[in-house]
Amino acid sequence: MKIAKISFTVNGKPYSLEAPPIKRLLDVLREDLALTGTKEGCGEGECGSCSVLMNGVLVNSCLVPVLQAQGAELLTVEGLANHGKLAVLQQKFLEHGGAQCGICTPGMMMAAEALLSRNANPKLEEIREGLAGNLCRCTGYMKIFESVNQAIDSAEKTTR
Amino acid sequence: MRSNANEYAMVAPASLREALQLLAQSPDEWTPIAGGTELMVALGVGRLQSKKLVSLWGLSELRYTVASANEISIGAGATFTDIRNDKIIAQEFPLLALAASWTGAIANQNRGTLGGNIVNASPAADSPPALLVYQAEIELVSAGGTRRIPYKDFHLGYKRTVLAPGELVKAVHLPRAEKLPVQYIRKVGTRNAMAISKVELAAVGAMRSGKVAEVRIAAASLQEIPARLLGTEAVLLGQPLSASVVDAARKALLSETKPIDDIRSTANYRAQVAANLLEEFLLQLAASSDEARV
Numbered sequence A: 001m002k003i004a005k006i007s008f009t010v011n012g013k014p015y016s017l018e019a020p021p022i023k024r025l026l027d028v029l030r031e032d033l034a035l036t037g038t039k040e041g042c043g044e045g046e047c048g049s050c051s052v053l054m055n056g057v058l059v060n061s062c063l064v065p066v067l068q069a070q071g072a073e074l075l076t077v078e079g080l081a082n083h084g085k086l087a088v089l090q091q092k093f094l095e096h097g098g099a100q101c102g103i104c105t106p107g108m109m110m111a112a113e114a115l116l117s118r119n120a121n122p123k124l125e126e127i128r129e130g131l132a133g134n135l136c137r138c139t140g141y142m143k144i145f146e147s148v149n150q151a152i153d154s155a156e157k158t159t160r
Numbered sequence B: 001m002r003s004n005a006n007e008y009a010m011v012a013p014a015s016l017r018e019a020l021q022l023l024a025q026s027p028d029e030w031t032p033i034a035g036g037t038e039l040m041v042a043l044g045v046g047r048l049q050s051k052k053l054v055s056l057w058g059l060s061e062l063r064y065t066v067a068s069a070n071e072i073s074i075g076a077g078a079t080f081t082d083i084r085n086d087k088i089i090a091q092e093f094p095l096l097a098l099a100a101s102w103t104g105a106i107a108n109q110n111r112g113t114l115g116g117n118i119v120n121a122s123p124a125a126d127s128p129p130a131l132l133v134y135q136a137e138i139e140l141v142s143a144g145g146t147r148r149i150p151y152k153d154f155h156l157g158y159k160r161t162v163l164a165p166g167e168l169v170k171a172v173h174l175p176r177a178e179k180l181p182v183q184y185i186r187k188v189g190t191r192n193a194m195a196i197s198k199v200e201l202a203a204v205g206a207m208r209s210g211k212v213a214e215v216r217i218a219a220a221s222l223q224e225i226p227a228r229l230l231g232t233e234a235v236l237l238g239q240p241l242s243a244s245v246v247d248a249a250r251k252a253l254l255s256e257t258k259p260i261d262d263i264r265s266t267a268n269y270r271a272q273v274a275a276n277l278l279e280e281f282l283l284q285l286a287a288s289s290d291e292a293r294v
């Protein structure tokens, strides 16, 4: 066995740790950093519940060996709220029934966050594509799409 | 059960040169890992055999798309997102851009690489049929140097390729020949964005004076390797697209492919669907001929 020294930032905070280099980023977040907002569903890249942003890009953390996150800037669901105040996206999920059991919700929000960071004003088709890698067994998706749609800046929306 | 992470070693060389040197020292020992969307799945289900991995993720020598007058070159480390974002690929090689757009959902496209898709060598992989109809060449690199071969010669048999121990895929090159007017690709799978294909057909073609002047067809999931359907092409070349020619082409496709039964589908279903996809392409090809006449 070989242990790797890893440094990265999560939600703006720097971390240094030691881990087997192939350890899944998902497990490092949950076990080593106690950031349990990121969930495991399938562990095979199919469900998106482990979604995080790595250098601004959406990834499934169950398929990222931690060595490949060396030096990265990571954003997890814990990083969305600001000083205890919910982000707009979180607020809209709350208001529009975007979460039921909640297991898919962190991943859904990270996928939505990634989408909105690339495209401030996505159409419904684009929201569907952006979230297509995230499975939900509760909501039937409509309320999730609606929550994301509501999170789009109202100023942006009048121009579509 | 998931593999034990403690049993694996992984290194991340700072340059392609370093990676190649490491591979040259003990080529049978190290396995490259790029985006990990195949290998990390294998780890997850306890089936990752290689115990020593060399990470290629983030190597700038492998992650690029660049156009010259004659060709566009795509580094093996380019992700499907990189491919979708490239304007020239979208314009001149739309079938590859489309294949990239349905290779899993966004998170998978952000990590999965073209090199990984090719070397994993699944008969169901989505990018090979597009590469085949565009007559791609593939560039291989080792500590000893590089070599370039037609991509059609890369796959030898089920999950077997010409890659020598210690050798990596460096890039894929697509010739910027004149774009044929009819460009067709269709993937039939279970779940739109995510599922591995049951059948995929890619084809390009042109009519001249009511006859098939040029045609190239390739398929995934119809045989051990992704391959051109040369027999079917031969039946079509120089012919008008009459009902009997279309029928002969369907028969040629069925005789030169060997679809199988597996967990995703049955041989019978695949054969039927593949022949129907071919016919859909031929309808578009025939229609392009009508348009040209008016």
Ligand SMILES: Cc1cc2nc3c(=O)[nH]c(=O)nc-3n(C[C@H](O)[C@H](O)[C@H](O)COP(=O)(O)OP(=O)(O)OC[C@H]3O[C@@H](n4cnc5c(N)ncnc54)[C@H](O)[C@@H]3O)c2cc1C
Binding pocket: A044, A045, A046, B031, B032, B033, B034, B035, B036, B037, B038, B039, B040, B041, B056, B076, B077, B102, B103, B104, B105, B108, B111, B112, B113, B114, B115, B116, B117, B118, B119, B120, B124, B125, B126, B127, B167, B168, B169, B170, B193, B194, B195, B196, B197
């Ligand atoms: C949820 C999900 C959905 C998917 N959907 C699809 C789909 O629809 N269509 C499809 O075709 N695939 C699909 N895949 C499979 C996978 O994403 C692709 O095959 C991808 O291109 C693999 O690339 P990678 O860089 O992640 O490969 P890795 O897992 O890093 O490597 C795969 C193989 O390639 C080798 N390798 C990688 N780079 C090189 C190189 N430069 N030189 C030599 N060898 C190399 C590795 O050693 C390994 O054997 C899916 C996967 C998942 C998890």
Ligand code: FES
Binding pocket: A039, A040, A041, A042, A043, A044, A045, A046, A047, A048, A049, A050, A051, A060, A061, A062, A063
């Ligand atoms: S747990 Fe990572 S995609 Fe399902």
Ligand code: FES
Binding pocket: A098, A099, A100, A101, A102, A103, A104, A105, A135, A136, A137, A138, A139
């Ligand atoms: S809210 Fe339960 S899985 Fe989505």
